Amino acid sequence: MTDLFRAYWPVVLGYVRRRTGDPALAEELAQEAFARATAAFLGWRGESPLAWLLAIARNVLADHHRKGRPLVPLEEVLEPAEAFPHTRIEVRDLLARLPATDRRLLELVYLDGFSHAEVAAMAGRTPAAIRTAVWRAREALRTLAQEEHGHDRRTP
Numbered sequence: 001m002t003d004l005f006r007a008y009w010p011v012v013l014g015y016v017r018r019r020t021g022d023p024a025l026a027e028e029l030a031q032e033a034f035a036r037a038t039a040a041f042l043g044w045r046g047e048s049p050l051a052w053l054l055a056i057a058r059n060v061l062a063d064h065h066r067k068g069r070p071l072v073p074l075e076e077v078l079e080p081a082e083a084f085p086h087t088r089i090e091v092r093d094l095l096a097r098l099p100a101t102d103r104r105l106l107e108l109v110y111l112d113g114f115s116h117a118e119v120a121a122m123a124g125r126t127p128a129a130i131r132t133a134v135w136r137a138r139e140a141l142r143t144l145a146q147e148e149h150g151h152d153r154r155t156p
Helices: 002-020 023-043 049-066 091-097 100-111 116-123 127-149
Strands: none
Touching: 002 023, 002 049, 023 049, 049 116, 091 100, 091 127, 100 116, 100 127, 116 127
């Protein structure tokens, strides 16, 4: 367990910090996640340790949220499209127009850098289901971008 702590503390802490927006609270919740992981260590089935720890951290966050303590709203994670004046397609504006689930999947994978397995662990779904959902979310984003610029998908 000590090796897992040393290897994955920064990632778990970073995940919790992004969701709470409060460094002190994030440290407390990350410690709680590792305490729960230590208590459940014998039940660990040997899957990806990071995915397992992130699933525990997600549950700690959910428990914290149920107690009435708000998490940082997802929209605060993204910078407004105006912050990127030189980009041809305002990706962040397009992301804001996606359904919340699609937007969150794309943020986790492409902005936060989580793997499909890690997202699956956080969402309680299979990696294959997450790959499919991410593909569909990318297609929805692509469709929005094409509508924005009046291009047909078959147009080179």
